[in-house]
Amino acid sequence: MSKITIAIDAMGGDKAPDMVVAGMAQARILYPETRFLLFGDEACLNGLLDEHDALKPAVDLRHTDKSIAGDDKPSQALRRGRDSSMGLAIQAVKDGEADVAISAGNTGALMALAKFILRTMPGIDRPALISPVPTLKGESVVLDLGANVECDAGNLAQFAVMGSAYVRTVLGQSRPSVALLNVGVEELKGKDSIREAAELLRQADHLPIEFTGFVEGDGIMAGEADVIVTDGFTGNVALKTLEGTAKLLGQLIERAFRSSRSSKLGYLLSRQGFQSLRDHLDPNNHNGGVFLGLNGLVVKSHGGANANGFATAISTAIDMAGNDLIRLIREDLENIPHLDETLDGAEPVQSSAQAS
Amino acid sequence: MSKITIAIDAMGGDKAPDMVVAGMAQARILYPETRFLLFGDEACLNGLLDEHDALKPAVDLRHTDKSIAGDDKPSQALRRGRDSSMGLAIQAVKDGEADVAISAGNTGALMALAKFILRTMPGIDRPALISPVPTLKGESVVLDLGANVECDAGNLAQFAVMGSAYVRTVLGQSRPSVALLNVGVEELKGKDSIREAAELLRQADHLPIEFTGFVEGDGIMAGEADVIVTDGFTGNVALKTLEGTAKLLGQLIERAFRSSRSSKLGYLLSRQGFQSLRDHLDPNNHNGGVFLGLNGLVVKSHGGANANGFATAISTAIDMAGNDLIRLIREDLENIPHLDETLDGAEPVQSSAQAS
Structure with missing residues (x-):
């Protein structure tokens, strides 16, 4: 590398x-x-x-x-x-x-x-934007983050393959857990596309993926799965909501610290612990969204990144290129004829009781 | 009342x-x-x-x-x-x-x-679940939170009317600001339904609503609008992401406080400021999701609410019933023939350059 x-x-x-x-x-x-x-x-x-x-x-x-x-x-x-x-x-x-x-x-x-x-990689219908997010357990990735406003089941299954390859190369997990983002209100079983994608991923048991089913919005930051798969509209809203909430809570915390003389002193005493929390949440330490599914690697650094953030993006780029991310995606797509067949099949997958 | x-x-x-x-x-x-x-x-x-x-x-x-x-x-x-x-x-x-x-x-x-x-109220195609969320500025509401997985422009415009009536009765704002949740990645102009709903709301300038356009996920907790309108899938994911992030950050903060002896002392000194922050974010202080758009008022308290949370739900119910929320929604729907006509019209609204 x-x-x-x-x-x-x-x-x-x-x-x-x-x-x-x-x-x-x-x-x-x-x-x-x-x-x-x-x-x-x-x-x-x-x-x-x-x-x-x-x-x-x-x-x-x-x-x-x-x-x-x-x-x-x-x-x-x-x-x-x-x-x-x-x-x-x-x-x-x-x-x-x-x-x-x-x-x-x-x-x-x-x-x-x-x-x-x-150009788009053979076997991929739509490229997707992926980015790491800080979680309670460490780091997960979410995709798509806005390249595709609406996605079908095949797109989502391909995102799962691409996201897992990213986690294997950049985060070093050999068998990432993968979940589909869904809603939890009881009578809603989510969209057809999500239930069908779940069926595809359950069938694709030869992939180096641990498919764990559905995850709700609060599961992202809880780190419930290494790879969170969703359409670009929902993914964009979820990531911006997460980042916005984290940022604003940081401001509220600072306000709480400034609220009295004793809490200002409290801040001085607690500063070190907070600094490590702030470091964990700092977008510059998780910088490097990637546009996956093309015949070549392209990293998107945050527009507002500082030098530290840009260096993190370079580190992500080196991990991806050095561990041959594109070859991994290609292999996963090619070595899973079952997934490919189902994706190409004209018949929509029936959503089973299990999937609901 | x-x-x-x-x-x-x-x-x-x-x-x-x-x-x-x-x-x-x-x-x-x-x-x-x-x-x-x-x-x-x-x-x-x-x-x-x-x-x-x-x-x-x-x-x-x-x-x-x-x-x-x-x-x-x-x-x-x-x-x-x-x-x-x-x-x-x-x-x-x-x-x-x-x-x-x-x-x-x-x-x-x-x-x-x-x-x-x-039964559903005349003029409303689909009821929606609405809930208040704590923001940097105070409180906003988000709807739909999961009653409808997919929504068209007419549904979204009706949600705007219902959400504004809720804010007028429960939060006491006479002319609430309303925004549609959308994505911000530059080349995406969001979904057709959202652009069309924006057009409907721009035309509906007789409503007691300040339509401010689009808001991204990070705008929810920033309090960028009093009423955030979206489909039930996105709304559910966004609210759960926001609540989950706030809750998990709370845990990380506690961990930061316990990370050293001096930070534990710091916590004791800062406790009062933090308690008021925790109170602001406590779901029990913002309890009372409401199922809007029916010929009658139904409040959904959080399943995990404590006595304090249930009392907040009762307070929400009293505000809604005492200020005649259903009459307000009915008037707004009836007094805006322009909106109704457009909603009933077969022709989809053209998305203008302004809307993109």
Whole structure:
């Protein structure tokens, strides 16, 4: 995993390109053999690289004066963005020059360009956006986070395969537990697509997956499964609700600490324990959403990431590329003829009593 | 609002009937003129009422030895549960004996029985489950929370009307802000149903509603709108994610406090501030989901509510009945011919550029 080459969009993200270069310098310390193809404005980047002597020899700087703006539409990115810093980073993966691309830029543009340049992997109908979330037990992943507003059972089953491969390569679990996000109000058995996906995953018992059934919203942060599978609409709402709640509770806690003189003193005394909690919840320590299901690896860093967050995204990229995530997904899809057959079959799966 | 009569299912809920009677006794102190019709096992309830002398004169006890179990299916409840404590409480509202019914029992059974006995209000296609949530600013409501897995634009617009009427009667806002829950990933404009519902609500400018557009998952707890409107699947997942995250963070915070001797001391010093935060987030202080859109009021208390939670549900019931929530919903639906016409029209609303 030492000789990974990473193509980097230097111009994407709220604090780019400064935090990009600073994040690369941080990652370089942990991964001294990693090489970087850095796409962006040469003059500006040369200035930044001059501040990082140790990083400089690992970087191959490629100039472009075009970049994707935060409010560019995906269609604009496709028409005019192929020679932008983002488009060129993805193209480097396509051309075999790099093992993985990273951008902290516009998510919609990144997904559109990645899908256009790298194309969808055989056996996958729709790529999905996946991201790790901090849980009570450690870390889980949720997908899809917004690439597909509506999904059928086959899409969800494919997400399960992709998410498990991600957990095996990045989080190092050899047989991840997988659950489908569903509702728990008694008379609702959820949507047909979810019940059918459960049936597909129960049948797919040759996969290196422990399918555990359904999980409700409160099961995400409880860490009830390593991989939480859902459609892109629900996944996006759930993740933003989780992150928003965690962030706002942090503010309420600070307010509680400031509420009296004795509680301010209390804060000073409890600070260390809180710092480790804050570290666990800090999005910068779980940075690196990935667009899975393409013929190439693309990591989406949080737009608001700092250098630390960008370094975490680089670490995720190295884990995925070094452990050959794409090969794992391909094998799981190919070696499970049963799943493939059922997915291709015209007959919808009957939802059994078991599934309800 | 003094002479409200409340029909109560004494046998529903994890800690029933003890917490039900204890909650009634608590509420009785605040609302001395409220009367209760109490349905359940006479011998058992008489024993409990003997412990609450001040409550006893306000209670009209009606015996039934039938009750709905937590795992009864809605279909079972409909077949066999009409003379259960839950069914009879709802029937008392239908018969005009009570102004509102409360149960902490099986949600699915309650929705099925309530819909069957009370019937859906004219102008409403589907009833919805609504519940208050604690936010950074105070309290908001979210609906639907699981009564309808999939919803069209008309359903969502009706939810907006019902949710606003709830906020006007229970939270005392005269012109609530309303937003539709949507996803924020740039290239996605959400589902057609959501864009169309936004169009309906923009046109309905005679309603006592401030329609503010879309809100993402993190906007719920931020209190970005008084009423958050969504389909029952997404609403259920979002609320459970929010509640689960808040609960688990509470556990992590306690763990942080126990992590060292100095932080334990810190806890003692900060305790008061934290207690008020915990009170704000305690579901028992925001108890009382309501099944809206029927010809009668039905409050669903949390199954795990304690006496304090049940008393909060009673308070919600009194606010709704005393401020004539059903009349408000009826007026808003009737006085907005524009909204009604559009809802009845066969032509789907075109999503404009503005809506995307």
